[in-house]
Amino acid sequence: MSRHIFLLVDAHALIYRAYFALPNLTDTEGHLVNAAYGFTRMFLTAISHFEPEYSAVCFDHKGKTLRKKQYEAYKAQRAKMPDDLIPQIALVKELVDALNVPRFELEGYEADDLIGTINRKVEHLDNSLLTVIVTGDQDMFQLVDNDTHIWMPARGRQQGDMEYDQVLVKKKMEIKPVQIVDFKALSGDASDNIPGIKGIGKKTATKLIKRFGNLEKIYEFLKEQPEGDDLIKGALLNRLKEGKESAFLSQDLARISTKVPIDFKLEDCRVTAYDKTQTIQLLNKLGFKSLIKLLPTDAFENSVQEALF
Known part of the structure; x- marks a missing residue:
């Protein structure tokens, strides 16, 4: 039996992509309307495809976020929003x-956090509901579980829309959705200017996560002062020790x-008739x-109306 759908939309991710x-x-x-057109097309396509029983759209707030207050360099490399996009x-x-x-939109929070919160609620x-998050942002993969999928609209004609469950996320990322935050804690994320640990790239981070499962277990292992370990030795051992503070900061920044x-x-999010x-x-x-x-x-x-009775 197919599950009823809560369609949760990451507005800014779709707007920027368009x-x-x-x-x-x-x-x-x-007036330039390419982003508005692209968003509307992707949103309506998702509605048509999933026929959701519930839906909501989340926006970033223009003010300073809590992550920015915690780490001033967070997303510091990004250019300001183009004037014709505002x-x-x-x-x-x-x-x-x-x-x-x-x-939904709230001062101090990014759309990611609103989506994470609504999804959990x-x-x-x-x-019994399946939440489908419509986004172009792979950061959302960390939310995928038995009750949450990610739907990414196609980037171009050569690529189709993709719906990610736990199996497909693991196939793409080589790790489980719940491990993505700790992967970024180690490797960082250049797009968000999350530092990670200097000198640890994606391949090494993946190896560490596959072996230990999460960041905490890596540092529990280091407390035992391992010697002769095949993976954690030499330069990597020193990097992990010296980068501990940066790793846990990055973990906080990466977690939705x-x-x-x-x-x-x-009930406020139930799909109802609109003025067509x-x-x-x-x-x-x-x-x-x-x-x-x-x-x-x-x-x-x-x-939809029949579903109410």
């Missing part, structure tokens, strides 16, 4: 509202929070006529 992947599309007034964030929010889907409230103080009610006429008018105004055919159908709306 912005850099699509040509400079403009609306009827000449107004498209508001467009995406307008489109999400038009579809009558709740959105859904698991506790109704373990599941304890964000948000007001969440599962108004939504079509908005899509036409933005020049997104090709997306109208992707809008949830009346039949889908009726099936």
Whole structure:
């Protein structure tokens, strides 16, 4: 028996992917809308594919995050948001509202943490649901378990959409989803400027995680002052000892929070009917006529209503 779906969307990951992947599309007034178009296409495709019973969209907050306060260099290498992308964030929010889907955003937290928290709450409230996280960010792999999958929209015509469960994450990453945080604690993450341990790359980090399971067990082993170990010896032994503080800092930075103080009610996220006429008018105004055919159908709306009784 197939499970009912909670579709949880990582807005900024999809918005950025669309912005850099699509040509400079403009609306009827000449404003750039490529990111808004790409997000809407991916979101509507996911709705059509999964026909979720519940859905929500999470956004990054523009203010300083808790990770940034903890480690000033976090994401410091990233360029600021392009000026012509900023107004498209508001467009995406307008489109999400038009579809009558709740959105979440909280000062000090990234969308990742909101998604992690909502995902955990859904698991506790109704373990019959399967949460599908729509994102382009592999950081989300750490959340995958029996009740959570990741759905990554295709990057181009040569690649299809991918739904990742625990088996596929392990096949891609060579480690289990729950081990990804500790893998990054060792190897770091250049895209987020997470330091890891200097001199330890992905291959060595993978070997360490495969052998010991997690970061804590590695350092428990080091307390025993191992001698003649085939893996941890020489330069690697010294790097692990000298990089302990950086490793545990990196572990904190890499871990998605599941304890964000948000007001969440599962029933508020139930998919309900929306004003289709108004939504079509908005899509036409933005020049997104090709997306109208992707809008949830009346039949889908009726099936959702029937599920209520």
